Amino acid sequence: MFKIVSKRPLNEANTVVEFVIEAPLVARKAAPGQFIIFRLDEYGERVPITIAAADREAGTVTIMVQPVGQTTKMLALMSAGDFIADFVGPLGRPTHMEGLKRVCVIGGGVGNAIAFPVAKGMHDRGIEVDMIAGFRSRDVVILEEEMRAAVSNLYITTDDGSYGEAGFNTVKLKALLDAGEKYDEVMCVGPTRMMQRVCEATKEYGVKTIVSMNPIMLDGTGMCGACRLTVGGETKFACVDGPDFDGHLVDWDSVIKRSKFYADEQAAAMDHICRITGGVRQHG
Numbered sequence: 001m002f003k004i005v006s007k008r009p010l011n012e013a014n015t016v017v018e019f020v021i022e023a024p025l026v027a028r029k030a031a032p033g034q035f036i037i038f039r040l041d042e043y044g045e046r047v048p049i050t051i052a053a054a055d056r057e058a059g060t061v062t063i064m065v066q067p068v069g070q071t072t073k074m075l076a077l078m079s080a081g082d083f084i085a086d087f088v089g090p091l092g093r094p095t096h097m098e099g100l101k102r103v104c105v106i107g108g109g110v111g112n113a114i115a116f117p118v119a120k121g122m123h124d125r126g127i128e129v130d131m132i133a134g135f136r137s138r139d140v141v142i143l144e145e146e147m148r149a150a151v152s153n154l155y156i157t158t159d160d161g162s163y164g165e166a167g168f169n170t171v172k173l174k175a176l177l178d179a180g181e182k183y184d185e186v187m188c189v190g191p192t193r194m195m196q197r198v199c200e201a202t203k204e205y206g207v208k209t210i211v212s213m214n215p216i217m218l219d220g221t222g223m224c225g226a227c228r229l230t231v232g233g234e235t236k237f238a239c240v241d242g243p244d245f246d247g248h249l250v251d252w253d254s255v256i257k258r259s260k261f262y263a264d265e266q267a268a269a270m271d272h273i274c275r276i277t278g279g280v281r282q283h284g
C-alpha cells in the first residue's frame, strides 16, 4: 500500500490536484519524462501518470492529476493519510537531454504538469529553456511560479485572453520562430490535436520536435499492446519505447482514432461514479 502524504489543488478552478505519495523505491530511480501506473484497489483500472518530482531523501513521488475520468475523480476524493493499492514505476524512458543547448518546451493545459518537470530537468542540467504554457483561461493556470523559476523565458497564453498573451500556444511558438529564435529542439506535451499542430508548425522551420504521448495503457510493460502507435512506419509501444517520440514521424490520424476506442466504456464508468458522488459527468 502507498500512503498519500499530502494533497493540494494547483489552481482556483481545482482542475488539477497535486498528490505526494510515499514510494521510496520509485523515488530512488525516477527521472524526468518517466511515469508510474497506479491502481486505487485490486479491482481498479490502471492509470498512467507522469512523475512530476521525486524526493529521494524523503522517499516521495509527486504526481499531478486532472480529475476527469472515473479513477482520477475517485483519487481526488481521497485525502492525506489515505492509501492506494499500487504505484508502479518508474516506467518508460527518461526524456533525452544529452547534447542539447537550447530548447523550447511547450505545454497545453494539464500537459504543463508534465512539461514542467522536463523543463526543470533540462534547466538543472544547464540547458537554456524557453517555455510556452498554454491554458484555456486564467482560472486553470497551474505552476506559474515554479515554471518561471525553472526556465529562462516563460510565456503564458490563454485561449480567451484572460491572462498572459491571448491566443493559442502554437501561435506564440510560430511568432518566436518567425522572430528568429533558434532551438535545438521543441519538446511538446498536451492534447493530441495541439501536439499535432505544433509538429505541423515546427516542420516548416525544420526544428526537431519531441512529443510526450499519453495513450491508453494497461500493463505498462510492452506486453498487452494497448499503447501501440505508429512512428516512422513502425509499431511502437508508448510504455516501453516512449513516452517521448519524434513528433514529425508520428502517425497522428491513427493516434486520434485509437484514442476514441474506449469512449463508450469511459462514459459508462463516469455514469457509475456520478451516481456514487452526485458529481457532474465530464468527458475527456
Ligand code: FES
Pocket (backbone or CB within 6 Å): 216, 217, 218, 219, 220, 221, 222, 223, 224, 225, 226, 227, 228, 237, 238, 239, 240
Ligand atoms: S501498456 Fe501494454 S504494451 Fe504498453
